[in-house]
Amino acid sequence: MSPPLSRGEQNNKVTLTFDLKQPFHIAYVVIKYAISPRAKTWVLERSVDGENWDAWQYFSQDRSQCRTKFDKIPTADGEYSSDSDVICTDEYTEINPGQGGEVIVSLVNGRPSQDSFSTSNELQEFTRATKIRIRLLEVNTHYGHFMSAGDNDPKVFQRYFYAIKDVEIGGRCVCNGHADKCVEKDGEYHCECQHNTTGRNCDQCAANHVQKKWRAGTPGNTNECERCNCNGHTETCFYDEQVDANKQSMDLAMNYEGGGVCQNCGDNTEGNNCERCKAGFWRAHDAPLSDPCLRKYKDQ
Numbered sequence: 001m002s003p004p005l006s007r008g009e010q011n012n013k014v015t016l017t018f019d020l021k022q023p024f025h026i027a028y029v030v031i032k033y034a035i036s037p038r039a040k041t042w043v044l045e046r047s048v049d050g051e052n053w054d055a056w057q058y059f060s061q062d063r064s065q066c067r068t069k070f071d072k073i074p075t076a077d078g079e080y081s082s083d084s085d086v087i088c089t090d091e092y093t094e095i096n097p098g099q100g101g102e103v104i105v106s107l108v109n110g111r112p113s114q115d116s117f118s119t120s121n122e123l124q125e126f127t128r129a130t131k132i133r134i135r136l137l138e139v140n141t142h143y144g145h146f147m148s149a150g151d152n153d154p155k156v157f158q159r160y161f162y163a164i165k166d167v168e169i170g171g172r173c174v175c176n177g178h179a180d181k182c183v184e185k186d187g188e189y190h191c192e193c194q195h196n197t198t199g200r201n202c203d204q205c206a207a208n209h210v211q212k213k214w215r216a217g218t219p220g221n222t223n224e225c226e227r228c229n230c231n232g233h234t235e236t237c238f239y240d241e242q243v244d245a246n247k248q249s250m251d252l253a254m255n256y257e258g259g260g261v262c263q264n265c266g267d268n269t270e271g272n273n274c275e276r277c278k279a280g281f282w283r284a285h286d287a288p289l290s291d292p293c294l295r296k297y298k299d300q
Contacts, residue, residue, distance in 0.1 A: 001034070001164075005139060006157035014162055018136040018169065022200065023048065023190060025117075025127045026171040026206050031103040032132065034163035038101045041065060041138035046129035053133060058088035058103060060139070061095075069137075080111045083123035095140040099134055099163075118177065132169060136162055177217025178202035196225035210239035211251050211260035226251060228260035231289040233274035236263040246274055267292030 002014045029044060038171070044056045060066050063074040066088035075087040093104040107127050114121035139160045172184055173182035179191035179202050193202040195217060196209040205214045205225035215223040227236035229252045237260050243249050244259030249272045251258050265274035268281040277293035284291075 001036075002136075002162040004158045005141070005160040007111040011161065012136075015165070016136075016167070018167070019050075020130055020131045020132065020169075022173040023128055023173055024189075026129050026132070026169060027106070027127065028168075028170045029103075029105045029107075029132065029134075030166075030168040030199050031105075031164060032168075032213040033036070033101045033103075034165035035099045036161055036163040037095045037098050037140040038092055038103060038215070039136045039162060040095075041069070041136075041139045042093075042136065043070075043107055043135045044135040045135060047131040047133070048128055055086050056107060057086060057093065059093050059103075061090055061093035062089050063090050083111045083113050083120055083125040085111070087288060090229065093140075099261045105141050126169075127171070128174060129171075135252060159212045175200045176202050177219075177223070177230050195222045196227070205239070208235055208237055210237060211243065211258040213239060213241070213248065213259065214255065226258065226260075228262055229271075230260075230262035230265070231269070231293075233266045233269045233290075234262050234264050237261055239265065243272060268295070269293055 003011045006013055026046070028257060032061045038155045039059070039062045043058050045053045046054045046056050055070075055119040058070045058072055058267050060069065060074075065074045066074040070088050072088035073085070075089055076091075079085065092101075105153075105245075108114050108117060108123065111123060112253065113123045117123055139162065141160050156247070170175050173179070173191050175182060175191035175193070176197075177280070178197040179193050182189045183193045190200045191202045193199070197214070198204055198206040200287050203214070211226040211228045214225060217223050229238060229250050240249075240259045240261045243261055247256040249260045250256055251260070261272050262274045265271070268278050270276050270278050273289070275289050280296055280298050283291035283293050
């Protein structure tokens, strides 16, 4: 509950911030009011980095304020021209009911890609948030402030405040197409990664599976992270973008695709794929690259 307007006009403006501690794809936000009407003017906002804020949707009972305050053309809720369209609507701003009203904001339904969320980068980015902010800007006042000076009762303004009893935020973990579910661990949600990926959000390739650059999975392609081809001479490698660009690393299918660079090559080998013998060592020209290299001259 906020302080009433009887304590000052500054109480028209109240901000509620929710820190999700990690990124999620948010599907909806539901606000349930208690013993006050819903806000007359307000904004739903999100932040991805925790510092910079973007509007998700504007709300104003006075449709003219959509233009004057938010520089938006008033639009009916659910009428979206794109997956990332930010609209201004008068939905959920009525003064009735005087208490117990609800606000239901869907960030997916009605948008062009609502039925193909997993293939729409635009909609995925639009719904991504680490923090959510409800910025209340104007109390619904029953127009009590238009009373004449003689009839103006200060007690009237004690009735004008915000009272919210519950905020429900629904969404799913950001798993970048590499997990079907996430689980809670030590107060955080971690994706159960597939496709040789790792990280809380499956946003990197697992160790030694960096032959190809990490990519998000899609319904048409899992973009599985691939093991480096080190010909059995080591189990450690790293990804080098320049090696990838110059096609200097061979994948397990024997194609020069990817940027895997093997480390700590054993068996007297060297090279991006541990494919060459070190100076002073050799293997038969027709031997598989997985064979060790032998010293050319025995110690005397």
